[in-house]
Amino acid sequence: MLTFFKRYNLTILIGIIFIVIWALVTKYATWINPVIFPQPLTVIESFSAKIGELVTGVVSSMKLLIPGFFGALVTGIVGGLFFGLNKRSREILMPYFHALSPIPPTLFIPYVIAILPTFQTASMSLIFIGAFWPVFLGTIHGVLLIEKHYLDNAKSLGLKGPTFLLKVVLPASAPHILSGASTSLGMSFLILTIAEMFGASSGMGFFIQYYSDFSQYHYVLAGIIFNSIIIVAVMIAFEKLKKRLLFWTNLKADGK
Amino acid sequence: MLTFFKRYNLTILIGIIFIVIWALVTKYATWINPVIFPQPLTVIESFSAKIGELVTGVVSSMKLLIPGFFGALVTGIVGGLFFGLNKRSREILMPYFHALSPIPPTLFIPYVIAILPTFQTASMSLIFIGAFWPVFLGTIHGVLLIEKHYLDNAKSLGLKGPTFLLKVVLPASAPHILSGASTSLGMSFLILTIAEMFGASSGMGFFIQYYSDFSQYHYVLAGIIFNSIIIVAVMIAFEKLKKRLLFWTNLKADGK
Amino acid sequence: MVQLLERPVPQQNPISAEDSTEYKTKIKVQHIDFSYDATTKILNNIQLEVKEGEFLVFMGPSGCGKSTLLRMMAGLEPFSNGNIEINDKSVKETHPDCGVVFQDYSLFPWLTAQANVMLALKQRNKKMPKKELAHIAEQYLTLVHLGHAVKKYPGQMSGGMKQRAAIARALSYGSDLLLMDEPFGALDPVTRIQLQDLLVQISAEQKRTVVFVTHDVDEAIYLADRIVIFAPGKNGAVTKSIQVPIEKKGTDRKKLFENMEFRAFRESLLNEMNEQIVNSLRTEIADGAGI
Amino acid sequence: MVQLLERPVPQQNPISAEDSTEYKTKIKVQHIDFSYDATTKILNNIQLEVKEGEFLVFMGPSGCGKSTLLRMMAGLEPFSNGNIEINDKSVKETHPDCGVVFQDYSLFPWLTAQANVMLALKQRNKKMPKKELAHIAEQYLTLVHLGHAVKKYPGQMSGGMKQRAAIARALSYGSDLLLMDEPFGALDPVTRIQLQDLLVQISAEQKRTVVFVTHDVDEAIYLADRIVIFAPGKNGAVTKSIQVPIEKKGTDRKKLFENMEFRAFRESLLNEMNEQIVNSLRTEIADGAGI
Amino acid sequence: ACGNDEQTSKGEASGDYEITVGLSQSAGGTLVDIAHQEGYFEEENISVNRVGFANSADGLNALQAGKIDVGLTFGTAGPLTFIANGSDFSIIGGHLEGGHPILTKKENAGQYTSLESYKGKKVGTIRIFTSDIVFRSALEDAGIDWKNDLEIVEFKTGSMLLEAVASGKVDVAVSANSFYAQAVDMGLEAVAWSNDLQEGHVCCRVVTRSELLAEEDGEAYKRFLKALIRAERKKIEDPQSAVTAAKEYMKVDEKVINTIVNDSHSNYSSDPSREKVVQMWEQMKEIGYVENVDDIDVNDYVNIDLYEKALNELIEQYPDDVYYKDQLVRFNEQNI
């Protein structure tokens, strides 16, 4: 705990300085729009006023996010390994991947609503779509960048099938897969605000979206801060995991 | 040209099969909603009806996208190198990066409109924000994963400053930087639809957003297809560039 | 000196039972021309036959194509001109069954020494329980004096340790063909001698065919039945086979090295190589191909 | 045999002008204890002084810590116990000025051989035009017989070529301290001899201090002023310095090797090492530390 | 490029005043377009630029931040929400009243005969959109507990709502005028219109920042309103002119434009309609769309003087014309 504070003392200090400046500016600068720049105190009040709603929101959001993100993770990695290893399939379909991956997830909303049976599954699918591409493309990239040495080694040991995948391809491409997964995780949170634009009545994204529709930015900011805390916690856990999985790279030298 | 067709014959075939199925389903399946699933012929007609608008759109969008994306690329790489190399700074600010990166770009709209002088700069900034994170975080990741050998080598040669950056850090982390940049590029196109929600009267994103506001999906699909063609062209060019820059990795063996 | 492990695959060499004096051909290299790119030719019409159970050593100046030919034999370098057959099957079609030690002894850095060896073991012993695999892997590592480092990752090993782990892995793979590219290059002289003896013992007792690259003349003569010398030339390297004329069986190492016959052969070998390098330096000036 | 290039830095050795017989201390290793992790101790209270212009050779069993000590001298391995001073400055504070050849000769794979060398050259010759740098780099590469491969990338070079490129880079760096970790390990005997001679010539003429790791006893004796033998032990390796008692200046290589004095010293050295390995194997059984 | 510079070049060659009008892309700016087409702005010596927004909140933010001078088609609820949150906006005129359909699938259309028939149904609405407020307060007035007797699902945009009702995820959709044409194509039918629920309810209001009205007593905005009043008249006399005027800016088919600008349920009126605005404010309080606003008197934020002045000037200019006099009568009914 003490080491935590020691490591993050400057982090916390910067946060405090930022809040102080924010407080001063919103209080004394008249040219500041009070609607979109509420005072920190207002935000803190909003925070405590809405804490129940925020917490319920996390629970509902997780019900969408977890299936969506993990579904994307699994299919992204499996698909990425497949297309990374199969040159011909990759060559054939890569143009489609390039074409489909940047389509804004918002545009899928009518289709997921029309096709999928419930709002929940529609929302999950949106998260899935958004989270899928980074990890999928990251995995393909990672497989393509595997050092020739490792592949030669595997070939000469006659490694095939699951052993080849699990013991060689997966670890060797892990740096890129995990970097893609981390983008995917961020993406999932981002897509939440889109996926909760319809059919939801609570959620981390819903909260932000809802109050921003009402231009109640003190609530919006409270929501962003609350979400950020959760996202940072998830991300730090993910980074820890990443560091463990990539122990054989230089990352371990990062000393955390 | 012939080799192009030979390489992509299956790609093209799949596209044709898909269009045929689409045509059949939208024509004969009665349970299909004709507004959100228009017939391919309608889309093609819409395409030719709006071609002028689409082309103007590309020009306007590029005026936003190019500064936004390249701005993000440069600052993302420079910033990523800085934070990748400076452990203490990274430690201090990383929690903020994790917290800020997944904030949905839509939420920045009121702020960019309020703070920046023109709608153009506001839109550019949105694209900048969206494109910044993947390349920034990718660069940090790439720097952290540089093999110890290379760093030892650089250290023992006393490499410092620009030489160290340009000859060692940048190439060694290039695989991750470029993978991040490619996500950023996709992201820029995605953010376009958000960045052109205000103040724009033409643009690739505007077109799609505009017609989806009217639920005119034949135009929306025409827009998506048109944009996809452009995005695929840009992406293929980018992949070519990537392969050239990463000539020393295994990527060259991918034989293109 | 070192007790050999039980071979994981029992019926490795059915023909060894016949005890026939007429050797079967293990590797057949036919008309191999090779170059990585259009500008430099690496190998020039290489012809080579390796008998079953033979111990073949490649020698030659640095950069002349020894590793390249070895990698081609291992089915890792695609080629178009000529053919290489192992057990009468072209390596182009069937991936050859062989244990390989690469010049850069590349282990998988995400696996411990033991897990690296287990990976090879598992290929022949699919059904064997993990515990037993681990045990055998440890025995192989002990064989190369790495019994204390089974749990170490490649990143935590010294150059020589990595090399020995790679040797253990190749041995444990249990193929009757071993392709080894400067496997003892980073070993101290004492360990090196021990591993040389180990290799001689294994190849003799189990009739494994070995193709071995080294730069150490003594090592080459001590190990080889036949030495193939690579000579770089304008159109790529050509090879020249020299049968080692010395009877080594049962001879004490030290005595052997002091043997006049041995020393004479050693001298002639060195002279041969020296000549080639001078030749190649001369050609280099003329046309840019080189050592 | 090979003409030395003009040194890029003219006033490299101001004291060589004095021609004093009293040597300055170049490297001072004091009470070095080292371990990578809590379980295994690597180095045990190492004490060592290297005189300016001295040619020091490290020998010892694989995995005993030679590379580790060399890396510590190069300022690449942080440590807490003891101190290492180069030119009277602690390597903990000032990054030492030295040319290094790593055991895995790691060149930058995204640069050609020439560009790799130019990177080192540029460090001392900031102002030199690129063309001239390229020219000098090419000369250095020619020195190690890589004149034909200047434009090759590391991925296109053989093991021995990479090693030679790394040597060229270290030489071109122009520091008066060279740390070389098994630099000739992957070279054919003929090239190896040429480069040995080159190194002897350079170190003598330019009074460069060299710390050199090798497993080749002949090479060690031929090159060294003093040989440091590493002996692994329970609490990490200890070292023992042995002055090479043979006068080599001007002696023909072949004659030297046939010299009885030489052969006796060689024998004693090998025995010493052999003993240590047997010892260490014995300790290993007792407490798990090992070679 | 953004609408900004493009439209600037299209604007009148020169004017004494320059006004940048922000409008919602899907609603268009019918009266402004007509005024433009007919040269009313030119005659008033003002040049007007048009800036489109996909989202009312963004538009109102732009207004707050000074990027635009007038918000034309951002509804009533939007500006009122901003006012509730502390923005100093003034509603100076009107644009549209009524016109939003309540949609359902054709086969279910018969079920919805009265407000009672919404009980137990899943009703989709567009959040903070006028029709939502009108619908809820109509239920409230009819004594139906809309929190419990039916399930209201809020949507961010009208197009999402449309997909939801078409795919049966909600039973009825309290929609918006700009989606009517597509809804019909999708096989949906209007079972009621927002005007049926509340006669002449206000929709888009002309809103500006109060501080702008301090300059020259709001001369520019008075001129702007004069042009709008004339455009309103033009539209009544020649409905087709609205289509031709809008066609220049709205890029959808003429048929769609016609349903948006000339639907019989939509009433384009430039009158600020203060009483209806106040009524909506009260309704918003009632259904919880605005909270903690007891210290705000919404009347302070509706400026009817400018409109009155504009009307009087027009009467003066065209003394023989009864139209403007009638408008003054309507003004007095609706505002005082």
Ligand SMILES: Nc1ncnc2c1ncn2[C@@H]1O[C@H](COP(=O)(O)OP(=O)(O)OP(=O)(O)O)[C@@H](O)[C@H]1O
């Ligand atoms: N991937 C490659 N691309 C292009 N050229 C290559 C490649 N690999 C090796 N070469 C070239 O092929 C030649 C032979 O290389 P090879 O590794 O077979 O040499 P070698 O005989 O094993 O040398 P050494 O004793 O130094 O290991 C060298 O000249 C090298 O430059």
Ligand SMILES: Nc1ncnc2c1ncn2[C@@H]1O[C@H](COP(=O)(O)OP(=O)(O)OP(=O)(O)O)[C@@H](O)[C@H]1O
């Ligand atoms: N990064 C590391 N982490 C943990 N242990 C390490 C690491 N690097 C080396 N070691 C251990 O330190 C010991 C000494 O290694 P070092 O590389 O110095 O040996 P060496 O004498 O150079 O051997 P060789 O002759 O084989 O190159 C070895 O036992 C090795 O396992």
Ligand SMILES: [Mg+2]
């Ligand atoms: Mg080789």
Ligand SMILES: [Mg+2]
């Ligand atoms: Mg070493």
